[in-house]
Amino acid sequence: MKLITAIIKPFKLDEVREALSEIGVTGLTVTEVKGFGRQKGHTEMYRGAEYVVDFLPKIKIELVVSSEDQERIIDAIIKSAKTGKIGDGKIFVTAVEQTIRIRTGETDNEAI
Secondary structure: OEEOOOOOOOEHHHHHHHHHOOOOOOOOOEEEEOOOOOOEEEEEEEEEEEEOOOOEEEEEEEEOOOOOOOHHHHHHHHHOOOOOOOOEEEEEEEOOOOOOOOOOOEEEHHHO
């Protein structure tokens, strides 16, 4: 099993969710986050004063999938989140040792 964490631009969330639904993904977690990388920040004006916005709004999507499904899920995220511009985001893949569904006690692939 793998934990796929994707950091994407906020306006791409619906497209990514739809792409994942189309390939059979039934559950994911979405968190609003802020961060910066190569995109850095930008300056804005507020009441005549210029200030730097270092952290930009992003969306973090997390889902646990079987190892066999990971490549097609990653491909779906890339195709639906890509704009071709700086700040499109990143995908991280982490090994998951165990998954347990609290309600039923199911484990591992049955729990995801």
